[in-house]
Amino acid sequence: xxxxxxxxxxxxxxxxxxxxxxxxxxxxxxxxxxxxxxxxxxxxxxxxxxxxxxxxxxxxxxxxxxxxxxxxxxxxxxxxxxxxxxxxxxxxxxxxxxxxxxxxxxxxxxxxxxxxxxxxxxxxxxxxxxxxxxxxxxxxxxxxxxxxxxxxxxxxxxxxxxxxxxxxxxxxxxxxxxxxxxxxxxxxxxxxxxxxxxxxxxxxxxxxxxxxxxxxxxxxxxxxxxxxxxxxxxxxxxxxxxxxxxxxxxxxxxxxxxxxxxxxxxxxxxxxxxxxxxxxxxxxxxxxxxxxxxxxxxxxxxxxxxxxxxxxxxxxxxxxxxxxxxxxxxxxxxxxxxxxxxxxxxxxxxxxxxxxxxxxxxxxxxxxxxxxxxxxxxxxxxxxxxxxxxxxxxxxxxxxxxxxxxxxxxxxxxxxxxxxxxxxxxxxxxxxxxxxxxxxxxxxxxxxxxxxxxxxxxxxxxxxxxxxxxxxxxxxxxxxxxxxxxxxxxxxxxxxxxxxxxxxxxxxxxxxxxxxxxxxxxxxxxxxxxxxxxxxxxxxxxxxxxxxxxxxxxxxxxxxxxxxxxxxxxxxxxxxxxxxxxxxxxxxxxxxxxxxxxxxxxxxxxxxxxxx
Numbered sequence: 001x002x003x004x005x006x007x008x009x010x011x012x013x014x015x016x017x018x019x020x021x022x023x024x025x026x027x028x029x030x031x032x033x034x035x036x037x038x039x040x041x042x043x044x045x046x047x048x049x050x051x052x053x054x055x056x057x058x059x060x061x062x063x064x065x066x067x068x069x070x071x072x073x074x075x076x077x078x079x080x081x082x083x084x085x086x087x088x089x090x091x092x093x094x095x096x097x098x099x100x101x102x103x104x105x106x107x108x109x110x111x112x113x114x115x116x117x118x119x120x121x122x123x124x125x126x127x128x129x130x131x132x133x134x135x136x137x138x139x140x141x142x143x144x145x146x147x148x149x150x151x152x153x154x155x156x157x158x159x160x161x162x163x164x165x166x167x168x169x170x171x172x173x174x175x176x177x178x179x180x181x182x183x184x185x186x187x188x189x190x191x192x193x194x195x196x197x198x199x200x201x202x203x204x205x206x207x208x209x210x211x212x213x214x215x216x217x218x219x220x221x222x223x224x225x226x227x228x229x230x231x232x233x234x235x236x237x238x239x240x241x242x243x244x245x246x247x248x249x250x251x252x253x254x255x256x257x258x259x260x261x262x263x264x265x266x267x268x269x270x271x272x273x274x275x276x277x278x279x280x281x282x283x284x285x286x287x288x289x290x291x292x293x294x295x296x297x298x299x300x301x302x303x304x305x306x307x308x309x310x311x312x313x314x315x316x317x318x319x320x321x322x323x324x325x326x327x328x329x330x331x332x333x334x335x336x337x338x339x340x341x342x343x344x345x346x347x348x349x350x351x352x353x354x355x356x357x358x359x360x361x362x363x364x365x366x367x368x369x370x371x372x373x374x375x376x377x378x379x380x381x382x383x384x385x386x387x388x389x390x391x392x393x394x395x396x397x398x399x400x401x402x403x404x405x406x407x408x409x410x411x412x413x414x415x416x417x418x419x420x421x422x423x424x425x426x427x428x429x430x431x432x433x434x435x436x437x438x439x440x441x442x443x444x445x446x447x448x449x450x451x452x453x454x455x456x457x458x459x460x461x462x463x464x465x466x467x468x469x470x471x472x473x474x475x476x477x478x479x480x481x482x483x484x485x486x487x488x489x490x491x492x493x494x495x496x497x498x499x500x501x502x503x504x505x506x507x508x509x510x511x512x513x514x515x516x517x518x519x520x521x522x523x524x525x526x527x528x529x530x531x532x533x534x535x536x537x538x539x540x541x542x543x544x545x546x547x548x549x550x551x552x553x554x555x556x557x558x559x560x561x562x563x564x565x566x567x568x569x570x571x572x573x574x575x576x577x578x579x580x581x582x583x584x585x586x587x588x589x590x591x592x593x594x595x596x597x598x599x600x601x602x603x604x605x606x607x608x609x610x611x612x
Contacts, residue, residue: 076157076229076305076319077168094143095121101186102179106206107342110141112180116168117188117200119210120144120151122341124290131485131493140290140341149235150285152292152339154212154228156198157321162224163194172200182206195219208342209352214335218327225326228335230294231319232284237263246366246479250306250318251293252283253360259306266308266316273305280359283318284340289481291364295338296320298357340364343481346378366479373472378480385482391495392488395473395567399574403582406465410579415586419454422591470572477565488570492523495567499523520562523569528558530576537583537596 100111103122110122122141129135142149156165166172172188180186185203192198197217204210218224238248249262255278261269283304284293296302302322309315327333338356342348344365353361367374377398384394403410420427426448434441448454477483477496487493491501499521501507502514507522532554561569580596587594 076231076321077153077155089143089145091139091142091146094145097143097145101174101188101202103204104179104181105204106182107208108204109137112186112202113143114172114174114188116153116155116170117166117172118151118153118168119339119341120149124343127289127343127481128485131487138290138343141292144233144235147236150233150292152230152232152294152341154200154214154230154294154337154339156214156216157227157229159225161194161220161222162192162196162226164192165196165226166190166198166200175199180204191219196224207345207348208340209356210339210341212337212339214337215332216327216335217332218329221329223326223328225324227324228296228322228337229319230296230337230339231317232292232294234285234316235313237314237316238287246288246368246475248287249285250283250316251286251291251364252304252306252318253281253363254278254283254304255281256359258360258363259304261306263316266306267310267314269308271305271307273303278302282340282358282361283320284364285316285318286344286364286366288479289344289484290342291340291344293340293364294318294320295340295356295358296322297336300325300335345481346382368475368479370468370472370475373468374475377469377472378476378482381476382482390488391483391486392492392567392570395495395571396574399571399578402469403575403578407582409465410582411586419452423448423452423454470568473571474565474568477567483565483567486567488566492566492570495570496565498563499566499569516563517559520558521566523566523573524558524562527561527569527573527576528554530573530580531557533596534576534580534583537580537587537594 095111098113098115100113100121103110103112107125108122109125110119112119113121120141120143122139124138124140127138129138139148141151144151153168155167155170156162158165164170170190172190175187175189177184177186180202182203182205185201188200188202190198190200195218197219199215199217201213201215202210203213214228216226247260247262249260250266250272251258251260253259259272261272266272279301280298281302281304282293282295283306284291286293300322302320304320305318307317307319309317322335325333325335338358340352346362346365349364350362352358380401381391381394381398384397385391388394388397427445430441430444430448434444483496485493486495488495492499498519500519501521502519503522503525504514504518504520505512535550535554561572584594584596
């Protein structure tokens with residue numbers, strides 16, 4: 001019975017881990033490849049830009065749609081006409097095609113194009129593409145003419161009465177200060193042919209939130225109806241967009257509900273527009289660590305939409321259209337929008353949600369279905385990190401705390417396992433006595449469990465508890481930017497990436513680039529050894545098949561977990577060590593024999609030859 005129980009526990013755990021491995025397989029390595037591809041693309045662009053003169057400042061953007069009076073019922077701009085022809089231009093050339101207002105904050109640098117008042121040039125000062133601080137900073141927004149084009153635009157739709165309204169090709173004029181910083185807002189103006197005056201003020205905080213205020217004055221002699229729109233438009237998707245690990249793609253909170261469509265899903269749907277128009281909410285496009293999102297006025301109803309266009313070049317768009325506002329002659333109105341563009345830092349995202357009253361804004365970070373485990377785990381690790389100064393050590397401390405939390409359950413489980421070892425002779429006797437009657441054998445076993453107060457499935461609980469903790473920690477390491485490029489000690493400079501060493505080149509001593517599937521580093525080896533020792537704490541199963549599974553499982557897990565984040569492997573190895581220590585102490589107190597040393601010695605004993 002005990003060997004069967006161990007066998008079923010092993011099979012169940014193997015199925016779970018194999019499933020996780022299939023779901024998350026090579027995720028960290030794929031991310032590293034994507035970052036490397038971005039680095040190479042950036043270097044090539046910089047090389048080309050160095051030998052190619054930029055277009056003169058103020059030159060018109062190529063093939064931008066003309067700003068014409070909007071017809072009745074006009075909608076949000078969709079497919080960008082220059083989409084099919086764009087994609088090969090360098091950043092310097094693209095930026096040089098329009099006049100710009102510079103952006104300089106503690107967290108951001110870039111510019112706003114005066115054509116369309118478009119936010120399409122933004123770098124994150126505090127984040128680099130690799131762990132090397134000399135590597136390029138992350139480029140979040142880029143002009144539409146570039147291969148990685150992505151921008152945020154706010155405009156208006158009107159009618160024949162309103163005349164020309166601000167749109168993609170509107171050329172704005174700077175009024176006063178021409179550099180946007182947290183202490184110096186920038187004001188742009190535009191007056192159309194019928195006397196409507198638009199005054200747009202950009203302001204920004206020290207982090208990633210822009211405030212865009214549009215003051216519209218009706219200088220005509222008739223009432224004018226206007227509706228504002230906003231869109232986040234993007235011309236690419238991640239090279240290896242995650243399918244199961246996290247959400248990347250259009251996202252928003254509409255009518256109090258989270259709406260998410262992955263890039264592949266929106267390509268299939270083409271357009272998704274929730275039927276209900278409501279106040280409150282936001283919409284945007286998110287990556288693993290970065291996002292661009294629009295927060296319309298929370299007091300006016302708006303219609304949200306997520307779209308995919310493909311006219312020679314893919315284009316993904318999240319947008320909204322507000323209900324029309326009527327402005328009487330000689331009167332003015334003010335419309336305020338918020339634009340988030342930056343890193344998805346947990347503290348800042350939650351601060352915006354609470355201080356600016358943005359509903360469910362924390363869902364910009366994909367905490368997953370088990371958010372009730374993942375979020376508290378992150379906060380605990382983050383709190384410990386702030387106290388200790390090292391995320392890796394924080395993970396080790398969290399493991400100890402989790403062990404302490406579940407100690408009563410584990411203690412009961414290991415104690416039950418120890419008692420089962422003590423009654424092993426009685427169990428053997430029952431099997432022999434009722435070898436031909438399985439029903440009576442089972443009844444006798446159950447009576448023995450009841451008499452000796454043994455729970456035969458108690459050994460499952462420590463393993464079952466470990467699975468959701470394992471998954472939650474994986475999510476924390478994979479989706480939270482705080483873990484990105486977080487060092488441990490020695491060669492582990494990024495806990496969210498796999499161990500970069502490999503036993504197959506003697507951990508770097510041999511100058512050979514090891515294939516990805518052979519990247520078995522130091523920490524995966526430590527994890528495999530601790531797993532091997534933990535399994536050897538129990539008697540070797542008598543069944544040859546079960547014994548073979550027990551023998552091979554540590555090696556299989558070593559290969560599987562070698563592609564997982566180093567922080568997760570460190571957690572698993574440390575957890576194994578604590579489990580070995582805990583199980584040894586409990587078994588000793590129960591008077592049960594610890595099989596570890598006998599099992600290890602048995603590996604080196606010469607096996608007797610089978611009788612002929």
